[in-house]
Amino acid sequence: MNTKLVNSVAGVINAALTQNRTAAGIAMALESARLLQSPEAARRLAELEDLEQRLLAMLPTGPRQEYGLPNDLAASAAEWGAWQQVAEALGAGLPYEGQTARGLRAQTLHEHVIARDAEIERLKGLIEAARALHVKCDDSEHCEHDYERWPCPTLTALGDPGGAS
Ligand SMILES: [Zn+2]
Numbered sequence: 001m002n003t004k005l006v007n008s009v010a011g012v013i014n015a016a017l018t019q020n021r022t023a024a025g026i027a028m029a030l031e032s033a034r035l036l037q038s039p040e041a042a043r044r045l046a047e048l049e050d051l052e053q054r055l056l057a058m059l060p061t062g063p064r065q066e067y068g069l070p071n072d073l074a075a076s077a078a079e080w081g082a083w084q085q086v087a088e089a090l091g092a093g094l095p096y097e098g099q100t101a102r103g104l105r106a107q108t109l110h111e112h113v114i115a116r117d118a119e120i121e122r123l124k125g126l127i128e129a130a131r132a133l134h135v136k137c138d139d140s141e142h143c144e145h146d147y148e149r150w151p152c153p154t155l156t157a158l159g160d161p162g163g164a165s
Pocket of ligand 1: 133134135143144145146148152154
C-alpha cells in the first residue's frame with residue numbers, strides 16, 4: 001500500500017467533504033491534485049520530472065567566458081549555444097539561476113501535493129475563521145455578526161453542518 005498516496009487522497013477528499021462537495025466535486029478536487037493519474041502516467045511524469053531536474057542541474061550557473069585565446073572562446077561560445085538550446089527547451093535562462101528562476105513549473109508531483117495540502121489547510125482555516133464570526137443571537141433568530149435571519153446566508157454558503165441549529 002502506498003501510504004503517502006492514500007494520505008494525500010484522504011486529505012483532498014476530506015477537504016472536499018468539509019466544503020459539502022458532490023461526488024463530481026470530489027473527483028474534480030482529486031483530478032486537480034493529480035491523484036487520478038494511472039500509475040503508468042504518474043511514473044512517466046516522475047521520470048520526466050527527474051530528467052528535467054538532472055538537465056537543469058547541468059546548466060551553466062556562471063557567466064559566459066569572455067576572455068581567453070580565440071580557440072577557447074570559440075569552443076566556449078559553441079558550448080554555451082548548445083546549453084542555451086537546452087535551457088530554452090526547459091523554460092529556463094542562462095546563466096541558470098536555480099529554483100527561483102523556474103518558479104513553480106518544475107515542482108515534482110510530491111511537492112505539488114504537499115503544496116496543495118498546505119493550501120487546502122490554509123483555506124479550511126479561513127473558512128473556520130469566517131464561520132466562527134457568524135453565531136446566533138442569544139435572544140433572537142438572527143446572526144450576531146450581520147444580523148441576517150438565522151441561519152444567515154454567509155453561514156449557509158460556508159456549509160456549516162450545524163448551521164441550522
Ligand atoms: Zn452571519
